[in-house]
Amino acid sequence: MRNIGIIAAKEFRSYLNAPMAYVVTAIFLALSGTFFATYLAATNYSDTSLTGFLNAAGFLILLFAAVLTMRLIAEEKKLGTFEFLLTAPVRDVEIVLAKFAGSVAVLTAMLALTLYYPLLLIVFGDPDLGPIATSYFGLLLIGGASLAVGVFASSITSNQIVAAAVAGGILFGLWFLGTAARFAPGGLGEVLSYLSLADHFPDFVHGIIDTRAIVYYLSVTALFLFLAVRSIETGRWG
Amino acid sequence: MIRVKNLTKSYRERLAVDDISFAVGKGEIVGFLGPNGAGKTTTMRMLTGYLMPSCGEVWIGEYNMAAESLAGRRLVGYLPETAPLYTDMTIRGYLTYAARLRGLDRKRTKARIDEVVVTCGLADYVDVILGKLSRGYRQRVGLAQAIVHEPEVLILDEPTAGIDPIQVAQTKALITELGKDRTILLSTHILPDVSAICERVIIINKGRILAEDRIDNLSDTMKAGKRLRLTVDGPAEAVSEALSQIDLVLSVTFEKPHHYIDYSFDQEPQAAITRVMVEHGWTLLAMEPAGVGLEDIFLKLADDAGSIH
Ligand SMILES: Nc1ncnc2c1ncn2[C@@H]1O[C@H](COP(=O)(O)OP(=O)(O)O)[C@@H](O)[C@H]1O
Ligand SMILES: [Mg+2]
Numbered sequence: 001m002r003n004i005g006i007i008a009a010k011e012f013r014s015y016l017n018a019p020m021a022y023v024v025t026a027i028f029l030a031l032s033g034t035f036f037a038t039y040l041a042a043t044n045y046s047d048t049s050l051t052g053f054l055n056a057a058g059f060l061i062l063l064f065a066a067v068l069t070m071r072l073i074a075e076e077k078k079l080g081t082f083e084f085l086l087t088a089p090v091r092d093v094e095i096v097l098a099k100f101a102g103s104v105a106v107l108t109a110m111l112a113l114t115l116y117y118p119l120l121l122i123v124f125g126d127p128d129l130g131p132i133a134t135s136y137f138g139l140l141l142i143g144g145a146s147l148a149v150g151v152f153a154s155s156i157t158s159n160q161i162v163a164a165a166v167a168g169g170i171l172f173g174l175w176f177l178g179t180a181a182r183f184a185p186g187g188l189g190e191v192l193s194y195l196s197l198a199d200h201f202p203d204f205v206h207g208i209i210d211t212r213a214i215v216y217y218l219s220v221t222a223l224f225l226f227l228a229v230r231s232i233e234t235g236r237w238g
Numbered sequence: 239m240i241r242v243k244n245l246t247k248s249y250r251e252r253l254a255v256d257d258i259s260f261a262v263g264k265g266e267i268v269g270f271l272g273p274n275g276a277g278k279t280t281t282m283r284m285l286t287g288y289l290m291p292s293c294g295e296v297w298i299g300e301y302n303m304a305a306e307s308l309a310g311r312r313l314v315g316y317l318p319e320t321a322p323l324y325t326d327m328t329i330r331g332y333l334t335y336a337a338r339l340r341g342l343d344r345k346r347t348k349a350r351i352d353e354v355v356v357t358c359g360l361a362d363y364v365d366v367i368l369g370k371l372s373r374g375y376r377q378r379v380g381l382a383q384a385i386v387h388e389p390e391v392l393i394l395d396e397p398t399a400g401i402d403p404i405q406v407a408q409t410k411a412l413i414t415e416l417g418k419d420r421t422i423l424l425s426t427h428i429l430p431d432v433s434a435i436c437e438r439v440i441i442i443n444k445g446r447i448l449a450e451d452r453i454d455n456l457s458d459t460m461k462a463g464k465r466l467r468l469t470v471d472g473p474a475e476a477v478s479e480a481l482s483q484i485d486l487v488l489s490v491t492f493e494k495p496h497h498y499i500d501y502s503f504d505q506e507p508q509a510a511i512t513r514v515m516v517e518h519g520w521t522l523l524a525m526e527p528a529g530v531g532l533e534d535i536f537l538k539l540a541d542d543a544g545s546i547h
Pocket of ligand 1: 238249252253254272273274275276277278279280281
């Protein structure tokens, strides 16, 4: 735990010291804010919910995660600092968990900044707080899973652009399985839908906490973190 | 402190390290000498746990690196071939990170950093961002991170490569000092480096150990006088004259456009030469080893080995 704390803190500080986290956060806030506001305007301020924001946020988070995580391991490989890290008395799994935790901290900070949308709703309207709480829980889950995919993508290359592209590819693929599911016949459609990043999210928006959804997002997270550890271990064999 | 048995590494089909065995005793300073591509870096990466061997075993202290890598790594300070620096951190931030990762508590970390920046000549730069440092200073920071947790074993991959002659001299003095109470294995492809600091050398070429002996026992070829080739922007004759005044220099010859300096294998005239250049306001465009090159020695050693069999 100590090692994870030390590495995660360093990662979080690196994020604060570079423009990247601020830029993606600003873009995320700008876009999701636009959706939030236009939805309210479109319903003539009758539906005081986060629907507009959430429709955008679920997908935007994938982009956010792919860009935010691309440097985590790839940059170390390029700089040669990976040799420094891998020869420190630290387990590979600790490295992966710490890098993941550092990026989760940024995600959490960013989501905290969006809390001012529900705050506006509370001040000027009478929103249903239950779905808002479950939505944020869902955003953390989908965000965490996306960051895990990003950590894995960053672990297989020393090129940050490649890492972002791989992460984006996997994430969009998993997202649009939901769309594909709608065209697939019966059983297959259900399987695809269960595997889709997108299809578990609406429940949270509607205030439903479905265990299957939680299990799904946590499994994706665990799977890609595990793959990242394996990728580092494989790298040690040259 | 370091024991290596039948160590082998192949990258796909390329054999980089070929069945080598050696040991470095507690408190020894051993040079790992070989030309580029000999397998030095690959070997050191296996000693430090960065790379897994294809075959063979490594012990650091009492720990087998295959089974107890973490315990082994705790004993080691490692300077990789290119100093591994996070370009966005300050020297202090980086050394703090290094010390904390190797298990020092906050108080000890702070105390050690204060010591180590003085030892490595970084005291005035602790708040400088690593990305802004020159090559020589990067190397110093690399050395500082390797010693910050006071490891029993130091593994240094070409600590003197790519830095200027004065810094080479400083680095060698620092390594000698560190070696008083530590086990050190350092690699280099430059002969004067090992003869000046190491008690013993292991000579490696094409992944195999060619020779392993104390410096004073090594063949005459290795002990022969040494040569430097200088390229100086200045009046040739005056330069020759000034250079021959240096005590450590045996003779000076000028063959347009280079000056050649002969000196004894156990001397290091580089710093004095640089000083003379500065005093006279001449520009030293290049200074590099010439004459009895390592290649010659490797050829001869390979030859000797061949004639035995
Ligand atoms: N990551 C790698 N992949 C493939 N070949 C490598 C790798 N690293 C080193 N080699 C090869 O292994 C041999 C030994 O290299 P190295 O250990 O770096 O030698 P040295 O440090 O003595 O210059 C060289 O032929 C080099 O090309
Ligand atoms: Mg090397």
